[in-house]
Amino acid sequence: MKILVIDDDAALCRSLQIHLERDGHFVRSCHTAREGMSLHAEGGFDLTFVDLKLPDGSGLDVLKAIRDAESPGLAVMITGTQDMKATIEAVRLGAFDYIRKPLDLEAVLIAVEKAAQEQIRAKSKRRVPLEQAFHPREIVGASRSIVEVIKQVGVLSQNRIPVLIEGESGTGKELVARALHEATSPGKPFVAINCSSVVPTLLESELFGHVRGAFTGADHDKVGRLEHAGEGTVFFDEIGDMAVDLQAKLLRAIQERSFEPVGGVKCIPLRARIVAATHRDVESMVASGAFRGDLYYRLGVSTIRVPPLRERRDDIPLLTSHVLARVSQELHRCVSHVDDKAMRCLQAYDWPGNVRELENVLTRAVLLARTDTLLEDNVAASIGDRPAAYAGPEAPVKTLRDAERDHVERALRSTGWNVTQTAALLDISPTTLRKKIHDYELNAPADK
Known part of the structure; x- marks a missing residue:
């Protein structure tokens, strides 16, 4: 592959050039946005690594230039700072991947390997970013799992399909929902409904609204949350706690893109995006009949898993x-x-x-x-005396080799020693995993 590295760190550029050329790639490097855009304009680069902060500008400007080029190739954004907004913007501008500094060589090689597999498709199909401005709330983190969440937000912000956010209590599911809303519909209403805190008998009226005289005490028309959201987002927090009979009505509204207020006959268009979240195992609830399978599959068109801390x-x-x-x-x-x-x-x-x-x-x-x-x-x-384990700072510490060996072995056991699945779980290539199995002298159970 023909690779371009744009970073103001000359030592980093040289290191990447040595490692990548050793693997047979042709590598050019430069240290400014202007020089990088000039080199890329010459054409022919299959993959470009771009630093977010360059001496004469932003790496996002370089991404824009790459996106608009006749032969854009693929681009990977690299940065040493925590910046969720830039991550989302990079994905919207077509970045193939996003890697944090200090660079992990394994992550770089994985990106190159993925780029090689996607090269033909990437050259024939460009991603077109949305033009809307956005100001997402900050999702803090630099780990691979949380960066993946932010990247998913960037990808899903390019459409308005339903999204289901899964994760344990306290992981920040609503924060992810708000970030998705701000990236998709900035300035439009974000309407949150906690399905576990509203009395089930009142939730239908809260969602769909009601007309005067619909029930005792309904002395005036009321606009429901779905209508109030307009072209914004309706966020159903703890959707797993919604009553089954109301699930059917919500499903119909999502499918028909319209609904009727309680006691009314006039159809009101549903223009808002539907985002739901739950800490429950919804698949098990579907199996037991506690949650409608058709609603689950409708909401789960795209799923974001927020990792526990x-x-x-x-x-x-x-x-x-x-x-x-x-x-x-x-x-x-x-x-x-x-x-x-x-x-x-x-x-x-x-x-x-x-x-x-x-x-x-x-x-x-x-x-x-x-x-x-x-x-x-x-x-x-x-x-204090909280229920989770607290090992304390004086707990025995394993060597890095032993810790990695145990982690790889546990991942292999969790997939039944399926190398392909384990490699995907560990976010490394199958070749790298096989080398680790050999180096650590790991042996599959006799029945494998």
Whole structure:
């Protein structure tokens, strides 16, 4: 492949050039947006790595130029900063992938491998971004799993199909829904309905509205949430708690793109996008008859899974910094640092309540802090006797090799030693996985 690297870090460019040329690729590199756009305009590059922040401009401008080129090829955005807005914008501009610094060579090689597989299709079909401006709320994180969520938001913002957001309580499902709304329909209403907090007998009227005289106490017409949302978004939080009979009415409204208010006969068009979220296992509910299968499949046209915090512990420092800034301002306290032991304490805890619980713990810890630095005692006292395991900062630490060996072995067991599925789960190539199996002397069970 012919690859272009645009980054102001000369050492990084040289390192990538050495590794990629060793694999047989032709590589050019440059350090400014202007030079990068000039080189790309010469044509023929199959893949371009673009740094977000360049000395003379933004990597997003380079992406725009690549998108509009006669032979655009594929582009991968790389950055060393936390910027959800830029991630979404990069995906909307057609970025093939998004990689965080410091660069993991394995991630780079995987991107190149995927690009090679997609090369022909990418050259024949360009992604056209939406033109709407957007100001999404910040989803904080740099882990691969949360970056994937942000990338999905960018992709799904290019249409208005129903979306189902799955994840445990406290993971930030509504935050994802709002980010999707802001990327798709900025300035339009975002109407949230908590299906578990509204009395079932009143939920129908809340959704569809009612006409005067529809029932006792209905002394005036009422506009429902679906109509009030207009061309914005209706967010059904905890859709799994909706009564089955109301599920049928919601399904009809989604299918027909219209509905009638309670007691009325006039059809009202449904113009809003439908986004739903749940912490429940909806597939099991469908099997037991507690949730309509046809509604589940209609809502689940596209699904976003928000990972629990224990699966992205590397994001805890970023989240902590973000939360501390907000909490310190709200409580009028000047707490801006976290002791190393306190941070290890935070990262060792399993967080059954996820980001919401982290926010609560940090709020209490800030109140307990006597200086501008959170100490281990502040955090440990705030976690207290919570049910999740707290290994503590002094827990024995495995070597990196042993930890990786155990992780690979556990992933293989979870897929029944299916190499292809395990490689996808670990986000590495099957070739890399086979090498790790050999290096770690892992053996499949006798019955495999």
